[in-house]
Amino acid sequence: MPKESFQFQQFTIRQDRCSMKVGTDGVLLGAWTPVENARVILDVGAGTGLIALMMAQRAPKALIQAVELDRESALQAAENVAASPWADRVRVFQGDFQSFAKNTSLQCDLIVSNPPFFHGALKSPKADRNRVRHADTLPFGDLLRGVDHLLTPEGRLCLILPRSEGAAFRQMATAMGLYVTRIREVCGRPGKPVERVLMQLERTSKPLEKEAVLYVQSTQGVRSEAYLEMTREFYL
Secondary structure, three states, X not given: OOOOEEEEOOOEEEOOOOOOOOOHHHHHHHHHOOOOOOOEEEEEOOOOOHHHHHHHHXXXXXXXXXXXXXXXXXXXXXXXXXXXXXXXXXXXXXXXXHHHHHHOOOOEEEEXXXXXXXXXXXXXXXXXXXXXXXOOOOOHHHHHHHHHHHEEEEEEEEEEEEHHHHHHHXXXXXXXXXXXXXXXXXXXXXXOOEEEEEEEEEOOOOOOEEOOOEEOEOOOOOEOHHHHHHHOOOEO
16 A cells, blocks of 8 residues: 555545645545435545545445645545546546636535634644635635535535534524534544534525534544444445
């Protein structure tokens, strides 16, 4: 296996070009997101292509478009897609999401995103790391406006955010006519505070489906049964 790679059951994620590596957030979002009836899927902020490839594995009839601002990450994603079993159904676009949303005629049944979320925090001296971690390049308002333009009437937006940023995003989304219909909080282990929130948003307000808190690890510090059950079709 090449250096700087991450091996899944059906594909290997190379990540030697990228400053942001495969992490739990992306795996959780790719496994949790419902793909039923999704024919066109868009991954915003694709990074190495992990979530796009998870969508391709789970939705065998869907066409997937992945948008990534950082040039090296986009090149890495394209290489990973080309080496996967689904190269004919996944396309990688290198550029900013704002321009992509304005210039495409694509209409999406499902949009997924593990977006940059830091606002005003101390930045890294590495510019490429800042681009993928800080919301300067994709403010929540720009993401929501693009989603509003691209999402079909019955489409869904699914994303993962820290708890506080998730609350702010939810408030902005509601004001723009996108409503949280399904949610799951994520904790590192029992007794720890909520770290992340998985959210599904739709154009129609519906009763909120709030799932049980997901603990990534058990009290013994190993992957929890719930996490293993959610991700078992991917990990070796």
